[in-house]
Amino acid sequence: MEAPFEEFGSLVFGEKQMQERLPKPVYTAWKKTVSSEGTLDRQTADSIAHAMKRWALENGATHYTHWFQPLTGATAEKHDAFVEPGPDHEPITHFSGKNLIKGEPDASSFPSGGLRATFEARGYTYWDVTSPAFIKDGVLCIPTVFVSYNGESLDKKDPLLKSIKALSDAATKVVNLLGEKDVRSCKPYVGLEQEYFLIDRKYFEERPDLRLTGRTLFGAPASKGQELSDHYFGSIPTRVAEFMKDVNKELWKLGIYAKTEHNEVAPSQFELAPVFSEANTAVDDNQLTMDILRKTAEKHGLACLLYEKPFDGINGSGKHNNWSILTDNGSNLFAPGEKPAENIRFLTFICAFIRAVDDNALLLRMSASSAGNDHRLGANEAPPAIISVYLGSYIEQILYGLYMEHPSQSKNREATPTEFNPISGLSYIPHDNTDRNRTSPVAFTGNKFEFRMLGSSMSAAVPNIVLNSIMAESLNEIAEELEGIKYLQDVRAKALDICRNIIHDHKRILFSGDGYSSEWVKEAKRRGLPNVRSFVESIEVLEDKKTVKMLTDLGVYTEKELAAREEIYREQYIKQIGIEVRTLLSMTRKDILPAMTADLKFYSDADAAAGKAAPAYLKARVTELSELIDETYKASEMLEKDFTEVNAAGITKEAGKKMYYDICPEMEKVRSFIDKYEVIATPDNYKLPTYEDMLFSL
Ligand SMILES: NC(=O)CC[C@H](N)C(=O)O
Numbered sequence: 237m238e239a240p241f242e243e244f245g246s247l248v249f250g251e252k253q254m255q256e257r258l259p260k261p262v263y264t265a266w267k268k269t270v271s272s273e274g275t276l277d278r279q280t281a282d283s284i285a286h287a288m289k290r291w292a293l294e295n296g297a298t299h300y301t302h303w304f305q306p307l308t309g310a311t312a313e314k315h316d317a318f319v320e321p322g323p324d325h326e327p328i329t330h331f332s333g334k335n336l337i338k339g340e341p342d343a344s345s346f347p348s349g350g351l352r353a354t355f356e357a358r359g360y361t362y363w364d365v366t367s368p369a370f371i372k373d374g375v376l377c378i379p380t381v382f383v384s385y386n387g388e389s390l391d392k393k394d395p396l397l398k399s400i401k402a403l404s405d406a407a408t409k410v411v412n413l414l415g416e417k418d419v420r421s422c423k424p425y426v427g428l429e430q431e432y433f434l435i436d437r438k439y440f441e442e443r444p445d446l447r448l449t450g451r452t453l454f455g456a457p458a459s460k461g462q463e464l465s466d467h468y469f470g471s472i473p474t475r476v477a478e479f480m481k482d483v484n485k486e487l488w489k490l491g492i493y494a495k496t497e498h499n500e501v502a503p504s505q506f507e508l509a510p511v512f513s514e515a516n517t518a519v520d521d522n523q524l525t526m527d528i529l530r531k532t533a534e535k536h537g538l539a540c541l542l543y544e545k546p547f548d549g550i551n552g553s554g555k556h557n558n559w560s561i562l563t564d565n566g567s568n569l570f571a572p573g574e575k576p577a578e579n580i581r582f583l584t585f586i587c588a589f590i591r592a593v594d595d596n597a598l599l600l601r602m603s604a605s606s607a608g609n610d611h612r613l614g615a616n617e618a619p620p621a622i623i624s625v626y627l628g629s630y631i632e633q634i635l636y637g638l639y640m641e642h643p644s645q646s647k648n649r650e651a652t653p654t655e656f657n658p659i660s661g662l663s664y665i666p667h668d669n670t671d672r673n674r675t676s677p678v679a680f681t682g683n684k685f686e687f688r689m690l691g692s693s694m695s696a697a698v699p700n701i702v703l704n705s706i707m708a709e710s711l712n713e714i715a716e717e718l719e720g721i722k723y724l725q726d727v728r729a730k731a732l733d734i735c736r737n738i739i740h741d742h743k744r745i746l747f748s749g750d751g752y753s754s755e756w757v758k759e760a761k762r763r764g765l766p767n768v769r770s771f772v773e774s775i776e777v778l779e780d781k782k783t784v785k786m787l788t789d790l791g792v793y794t795e796k797e798l799a800a801r802e803e804i805y806r807e808q809y810i811k812q813i814g815i816e817v818r819t820l821l822s823m824t825r826k827d828i829l830p831a832m833t834a835d836l837k838f839y840s841d842a843d844a845a846a847g848k849a850a851p852a853y854l855k856a857r858v859t860e861l862s863e864l865i866d867e868t869y870k871a872s873e874m875l876e877k878d879f880t881e882v883n884a885a886g887i888t889k890e891a892g893k894k895m896y897y898d899i900c901p902e903m904e905k906v907r908s909f910i911d912k913y914e915v916i917a918t919p920d921n922y923k924l925p926t927y928e929d930m931l932f933s934l
Pocket residue numbers: 431500501551552553554555612616617618619674688
C-alpha cells in the first residue's frame with residue numbers, strides 16, 4: 237500500500253492475518269463458521285487464540301478484553317493482562333481458546349431491566365466470529381455479545397446479529413423465488429455519517445453542563461449563527477485539519493475506511509463518513525470512531541461533542557444511517573438499474589420496504605430516539621418525529637405508474653428522469669434519479685435508504701436491528717405469497733400484483749414535501765400516521781402486541797428482552813433529565829445568581845455614586861437585574877420542587893411523561909431568564925464561556 241496508507245489495517249486481526257498466520261484447516265474452519273456453515277471446536281479456537289496472542293504481542297498489546305455493547309449505548313471493556321505466573325513462578329503469557337470464546341466479566345451493574353436479579357447476576361460474553369479483533373490503546377479487543385446466565389441478550393450486538401440473519405433468510409428467499417437461484421445469502425450494508433462539534437477544551441472544562449449532560453443548558457445565541465452558510469463545506473480550520481489527520485490515521489490502522497470529512501452547517505460542526513460496510517462491522521466501527529474522535533480531540537486540546545443538540549438555535553448533529561441490502565454476489569437490491577420500471581426485483585424490494593416502514597413507523601421512531609434527540613428532531617435539517625418515506629419524483633412516478641396501470645399493460649410504466657446538461661464540454665454526466673429532501677426521516681438516495689433520524693451520540697445498533705427486522709417480516713410475507721407458483725413468469729406477474737397492493741395500502745407513508753410545515757402535521761394526521769412527540773412516549777411501542785409478535789417470531793428478541801429494554805430506556809430517560817435538572821440548578825446557584833447579584837451591585841453602586849445626575853440607563857439596568865434575579869430564583873426553586881415530586885414517583889410511565897411535559901419546559905423557563913441576563917452580563921462578573929466563545933474560536 238502507498239505511503240500514507242501503509243499502516244492500513246495494521247491493528248486488525250482480520251481475514252488477511254488469519255490466512256497468513258493460521259494453519260490451513262484452522263483457517264478453513266473459521267471461514268466456515270463465519271459463513272454459518274460450521275461451528276468452531278475447542279482445538280480450532282485454541283489455535284486461533286494462539287495466533288491472535290502472538291500477533292497482539294508483536295504489535296505491543298499487553299492486555300486483552302472482551303469488547304461489548306451493553307444497553308447503555310456505549311461500549312464496555314475490562315482488561316486482562318496476557319502475563320501470569322507459570323508453573324515455576326516465572327512469568328508466561330497465556331491466552332487460550334476458552335479466553336477467546338467466552339468471558340465472564342460479571343458486569344452486573346449494567347442495566348438489565350430485570351433480566352438479571354442481583355443474586356444471579358452473572359453475565360457472559362461470547363466471541364462474535366463475524367467481527368474482527370483489533371488492538372486499541374495497547375489492548376487486544378475481541379468483539380463479543382453479552383448475555384445473561386439464562387442466555388437472554390443484555391446488549392445491542394446479539395439482536396443485531398439475529399436481525400441480520402432474519403433479513404438474510406427472508407431476502408434470499410424472495411430473490412431465489414424471483415429467479416436468481418444462485419444467491420445464497422444477503423447482507424445489510426450500512427454507511428454512517430457521523431456529525432460532531434469541536435470546541436476548545438478550555439471552554440468545555442469551564443461548562444459543567446457540557447461535561448455532565450453533553451449539552452449547554454443555557455446560553456444566549458451569538459451575534460452570528462449559521463445564517464451565512466459560510467462554515468458549511470468551507471476550508472477546514474488548521475487546528476481541526478490536524479485533528480482529522482490523526483483521527484484518520486487511527487481509523488485506518490483499525491481497518492476503518494474513513495472516507496469523507498467536511499465542515500458541517502453549524503459553526504464548529506464537522507462530519508466524518510466511512511465507506512459502506514456490513515451492518516455488524518459498521519456499527520462496531522462507529523462505536524470505535526466515536527471513541528477515537530473523543531480521545532483524539534483531547535490530545536489536540538479540543539473537546540468533541542457527540543451530543544445531538546449541544547447548542548440551541550443552530551443545527552444539531554445526526555448520524556444519518558444509510559442502509560441497503562446486498563446479495564452474496566454483490567448485487568444491491570435497491571439499485572434501480574437502467575430501467576427501474578422493468579426491474580421487478582427492485583420494485584419488489586422497494587415496495588416491501590414501504591410496507592415495512594408504514595407498518596412499523598412507531599418502532600422506527602423509537603429506534604432512533606433519545607432524550608438528546610428530542611431537542612434535535614423537527615428543525616435545522618433534522619427530520620420531524622412523523623415517519624414518512626421520500627422516494628423522489630422519478631421513483632415515485634414509476635410506482636404510481638405501476639399502481640395505476642392495468643396488469644396487462646406493463647409497458648407504460650417508464651418514467652424519464654429530467655435531463656439537463658449544466659456544463660458544456662462534458663459528454664458524460666452521471667445522473668441522479670433522486671433529489672434530496674432534508675426534512676424527510678427516510679429518504680431514498682439512489683440505491684439505498686438514508687434514515688436521517690438517528691442521533692449523533694447513539695449506537696447505530698437499534699435502528700439497524702429495526703430496519704433489518706421490519707424488512708425481513710415484509711419480505712417473508714411476499715415470499716409466502718410467491719411460494720408454490722410454478723412458472724417464473726407467473727411469479728414475476730404475481731410480484732407486480734403484490735407491489736400494486738402494497739402501493740394501494742401504504743401510499744400514505746410516501747411524502748415529498750416540507751416535513752417541517754404545519755400543513756404536513758395536519759396532513760399526516762389525516763393520513764393516520766403516528767406523531768409521537770417524545771422519546772419517552774415512543775418506547776411504549778415495545779409492548780405493542782403486533783410489534784412484540786413480529787420481533788419474537790423473527791427470533792430477534794424474546795418478549796422478556798423487549799420488556800427489559802422498555803424499562804431500561806425509561807429509566808435512562810428519567811435519570812438523564814434528573815442529571816440535567818441538578819446541573820442546571822447547581823449552575824444557577826453557583827454561577828448565575830451570584831453573577832447577577834454582582835452586576836446588580838455594580839449598577840446600583842454606579843447609580844448611587846452618580847446621585848441626581850445618574851443616567852436613566854443605570855436605573856433601568858438595576859430594575860431589569862432585580863427582576864431577572866427574582867424570576868430566575870423563583871423559577872429554579874419551582875423546578876426543584878416539581879422535579880423532586882416527580883422523581884419521587886420512581887421509574888413509571890407517568891413520571892417519564894411528566895419529565896417531558898412538565899419538567900423540561902420548567903428547565904426552559906429557567907433558561908429563558910438566564911439567556912436574557914447573559915445578553916447584558918458584564919464579563920467581569922459573568923465568567924462562563926458564551927456561545928460566541930465556544931463556537932467561534934477554532
Ligand atoms: N446538512 C445536513 O445534512 C445537516 C443535517 C443535520 N445536522 C442533522 O441534524 O441531521
